[in-house]
Amino acid sequence: MVIKPKVRGYVCITAHPAGCEANVREQMECVRRRGPIEGGPRRVLVIGASAGYGLASRITAAFGCGAASVGVFLEREPTARRPATAGWYNSAAFSKLASEARLTAFALNGDAFSHETKERAVALIRNEVGPVDLVIYSLAAPVRTHPATGEMHRSTIKPIGAAYRGKTLDTDRAEIGEVEIGPASEREVRETVSVMGGEDWELWIRMLEDAGLIAEGCRTIAFTYIGPALTQPIYRNGTIGRAKEDLERGARAIGERLATRGGDARIAVMKAVVTQASSAIPVVPLYISLLFRVMKEKGIHEGCIEQACRLFSARLYGTGETPLDDAGRIRMDDLEMRVDVQAEIDRRWPRINTNNLRELTDFDGYQAEFLRLFGFGIRGVDYEADVDPIVPLEP
Numbered sequence: 001m002v003i004k005p006k007v008r009g010y011v012c013i014t015a016h017p018a019g020c021e022a023n024v025r026e027q028m029e030c031v032r033r034r035g036p037i038e039g040g041p042r043r044v045l046v047i048g049a050s051a052g053y054g055l056a057s058r059i060t061a062a063f064g065c066g067a068a069s070v071g072v073f074l075e076r077e078p079t080a081r082r083p084a085t086a087g088w089y090n091s092a093a094f095s096k097l098a099s100e101a102r103l104t105a106f107a108l109n110g111d112a113f114s115h116e117t118k119e120r121a122v123a124l125i126r127n128e129v130g131p132v133d134l135v136i137y138s139l140a141a142p143v144r145t146h147p148a149t150g151e152m153h154r155s156t157i158k159p160i161g162a163a164y165r166g167k168t169l170d171t172d173r174a175e176i177g178e179v180e181i182g183p184a185s186e187r188e189v190r191e192t193v194s195v196m197g198g199e200d201w202e203l204w205i206r207m208l209e210d211a212g213l214i215a216e217g218c219r220t221i222a223f224t225y226i227g228p229a230l231t232q233p234i235y236r237n238g239t240i241g242r243a244k245e246d247l248e249r250g251a252r253a254i255g256e257r258l259a260t261r262g263g264d265a266r267i268a269v270m271k272a273v274v275t276q277a278s279s280a281i282p283v284v285p286l287y288i289s290l291l292f293r294v295m296k297e298k299g300i301h302e303g304c305i306e307q308a309c310r311l312f313s314a315r316l317y318g319t320g321e322t323p324l325d326d327a328g329r330i331r332m333d334d335l336e337m338r339v340d341v342q343a344e345i346d347r348r349w350p351r352i353n354t355n356n357l358r359e360l361t362d363f364d365g366y367q368a369e370f371l372r373l374f375g376f377g378i379r380g381v382d383y384e385a386d387v388d389p390i391v392p393l394e395p
Helices: 017-033 052-065 086-100 115-129 186-196 199-210 239-259 284-297 304-316 339-351 363-372
Strands: 043-047 068-073 105-109 132-137 143-145 152-154 164-170 175-181 214-224 264-269
Touching: 017 052, 017 086, 017 304, 043 052, 043 115, 043 199, 052 068, 052 086, 052 132, 052 304, 068 086, 068 115, 086 105, 105 115, 115 199, 132 199, 143 186, 152 186, 164 284, 186 239, 199 214, 199 239, 214 239, 214 304, 239 264, 284 339, 284 363
Parallel strands: 043 068, 043 132, 068 105, 132 214, 214 264
Antiparallel strands: 143 152, 164 175
16 A cells, blocks of 8 residues: 555544654654663553654653553554554554563553553553553543543633634645634533543542552653743633643642652643644644744754653753742743743744745744654655555554
8 A cells, every 4th residue: 555645634644654663763763862861760651652742751761761661542553445543653663663672562552531441551550560650641632431421521622701813824725814713611611621631640540559550759740731822812721721720730639649659740831842633723833833933943943752851851850850830830841932932933923924924934844743743754764665554553
């Protein structure tokens, strides 16, 4: 099968197995070039391990710290006529590279919100790995079936209280336009919190605790984003932001529980990057395109793997103390939020239109990063070659 990218809005419905493997390999090599991370974790559970910051954290833990890892994710497997999702191929590539490096790695494909998947993970960790000393929570799912009630909840990307109007980018047509989004209802806010808030994270930690699988000094991290005033009406002050506030509540509750074992729970505020989730949020692709241009011009641009490496080596481990903001969060968005970076973005934003999009932003870089998520546009991969779409999760 010759696999080409088929993009529909903010989703690519195909993925390339060789390209995804090359992408994961590049991230592994990035970690190895930076050298071993002193004092890193030894046994890691990553919930939401197949893409984005979850995948980057798992790669960093494995190839920077030598950690055994269990990755939990929900991805579509391949058939002879249809490629798998990119996350499947990413996870298969990770398993292959970990095996080559003689690292312990297990993949668990299932609904992380369900009791069944949690029970499978607990059994796997108990029988094959041992108590974990790091838990990464990095789920970005649009739907959650509540494990207790069976009710299905759907997340919504909407402002709260008033409609939002602003610039947006049609990435298919490379055109700047205006978007208007009505305010969320109270039900939509509640459902988004149910999907993206802290309850499921708490359930995971509680189940691991009950099974005796939390090691002394265990740390757990969940990711969030704050962003500048430009994106806050649709993000931090909207339904997603309300869910992220609940995630922070969850961190405090979990932290109190883990403190009795010398551990803690923290929220890491990450930099804006291209992910499947961020591509779906109005305004954000245009902001990211501009952010990339400005940060690259200043020589301070980072992608997921660079952020994960810095999180592990300069915030979580190897430094003796983790610097926190006033709300107790780990700030990895420090370079993005630098005064000079945001001032330049504010200066360019009003001027951006369809005609000068590529002049003022790094839209081409944004598109390239988007395609990389699905294994396309990666140097050294022959995209004209016939490839077998069926790749096992574990070698």
